[in-house]
Amino acid sequence: MKIICIGRNYAEHARELNNDIPDQPVVFMKPASALLVGRKPFYYPEFTKDLHFETEIVLKIGKNGRHVQPEFALEYIEEISLGIDFTARDIQSQLKAKGQPWELAKAFDGSAVIGDFVSLDQLPGLSNIEFYLEKNGKQVQHGFSKDMLFSFADIICFVSQYFKLQMGDYIYTGTPAGVGPVQPGDELRGFLVLRSGAQEVLACDVR
Numbered sequence: 228m229k230i231i232c233i234g235r236n237y238a239e240h241a242r243e244l245n246n247d248i249p250d251q252p253v254v255f256m257k258p259a260s261a262l263l264v265g266r267k268p269f270y271y272p273e274f275t276k277d278l279h280f281e282t283e284i285v286l287k288i289g290k291n292g293r294h295v296q297p298e299f300a301l302e303y304i305e306e307i308s309l310g311i312d313f314t315a316r317d318i319q320s321q322l323k324a325k326g327q328p329w330e331l332a333k334a335f336d337g338s339a340v341i342g343d344f345v346s347l348d349q350l351p352g353l354s355n356i357e358f359y360l361e362k363n364g365k366q367v368q369h370g371f372s373k374d375m376l377f378s379f380a381d382i383i384c385f386v387s388q389y390f391k392l393q394m395g396d397y398i399y400t401g402t403p404a405g406v407g408p409v410q411p412g413d414e415l416r417g418f419l420v421l422r423s424g425a426q427e428v429l430a431c432d433v434r
């Protein structure tokens with residue numbers, strides 16, 4: 228199993244971090260040891276003083292494939308959830324300044340929080356999924372998948388040119404604007420808007 232992540236996939240978020248709008252997907256990976264599942268708490272790491280949440284739609288891949296063609300791309304999505312791409316922003320800024328890879332800032336233990344998956348038929352459609360994050364009961368991020376620079380299909384086609392997609396892989400599809408810091412004691416709750424209404428699919432308490 229691997230965790231593929233897309234950076235800067237919403238223009239507003241790229242702007243809030245003073246990044247250029249990319250002309251192809253920005254891709255990085257996290258190891259399996261980064262996964263934090265089952266509503267477990269996240270322990271604030273000692274190596275950062277500026278840990279940020281990034282709420283993202285997560286795709287679970289349901290079949291194997293390489294060089295996926297656009298007309299078949301959505302068939303590779305088995306289920307959908309929300310995740311948090313925890314990012315040590317202070318470390319990421321240092322790495323970016325030196326032109327170094329981001330793993331120390333984004334691939335550490337517990338940095339890939341993942342919620343409960345929902346089946347595709349519970350969603351109003353794949354073309355515009357609405358989601359939001361509450362921190363301590365207050366909404367801090369609110370996204371619509373139609374605002375992604377690269378769609379689910381674009382992402383699946385692009386990454387499968389480089390990495391064989393395998394059943395059980397996860398793709399974090401990028402965060403909308405509104406990222407911000409967390410502190411020990413904060414409670415994060417992620418909601419997906421389903422046919423039946425908004426449903427909490429993700430819960431993560433920072434300790």
Ligand code: ZN
Pocket residue numbers: 232233234281283312399401402
């Ligand atoms: Zn992210």
